[in-house]
Amino acid sequence: MVELKTPEEIEQMRVTGEFVGQTLAELRAKAAVGVNLLELERIVRDRIRERGAQSCYWDYSPSFGRGPFRNTVCLSVNDAVLHGLPFDYALRDGDVLTMDLAVSIDGWVADAATTVIVGTPDPEDQRLVRATEEALAAAIEAAQPGNRIGDISAAISAVARSHGYPVNTEFGGHGLGRTMHEDPHVANHGRAGRGFPLKPGLTIAIEPWFAKTTDRIITDPDGWTIRSADGSRTAHSEHTIAITPDGPQVLTTAS
Secondary structure (H helix, E strand, C coil): CCCCCCHHHHHHHHHHHHHHHHHHHHHHHHCCCCCEHHHHHHHHHHHHHHHCCEECCCCECCCCCCCCECCCCEEEECCEEECCCCCCCECCCCCEEEEEEEEEECCEEEEEEEEEECCCCCHHHHHHHHHHHHHHHHHHHHCCCCCEHHHHHHHHHHHHHHHCCCCCCCCCEEECCCCCCEEEEECCCCCCCCCCECCCCCEEEECCEEECCCCCEEECCCCCCEEECCCCCEEECEEEEEEECCEEEECCCCC
16 A cells, blocks of 8 residues: 655654764765775764654565564665675675665665775766666656556666666565655556656655666575575665655755
């Protein structure tokens, strides 16, 4: 069931979104050669506690994971792209790090992800990261009232094709609001003009993610961390947006 939000509720989600955006911006600045993933996890725990927020990941036990998840941020390195469990690992020069954060404040959720290259970037890794960012921008532009979910999905897959990247359809974006995952599902591949209509009040997380040379994924023995099946590097970009009569509004930017 899809629940449309009032303008007042969207503003409450924006408060959460600004916190998520600010926290991810801090993590981007901290992600450097030698920094341990557990230190980034500690920073997020501290910020959540200071703000009086709640992690949407802590104790999360979906059907696809080996729950409960006992961290506050997903940190995925190199060929890992989704649901990465923070572990005792010091970042190395050239690592590709994806950071994904979902938080609830006063009962309203926001979700976003960003990918950074640590130290000296490889040009092919830069192109991959840029492709997810371009796909996210194109998807947001397609999220106009009167369009459909398929227009968002088609915009993402068009950018992927233009860069020569395959698209996995098992994991994508989603509705959110009172909880982290609500209807509708927002696939990263689809047909324009198809799917659920984009109405004012709809709030969704759009999250294009690509691997360089495969659309297949595998899951680590930890039951959570998802990697490209062939070991190729990955990237992931995500924002929470609201559909409004004036067009899409991004809710997860740092103020």
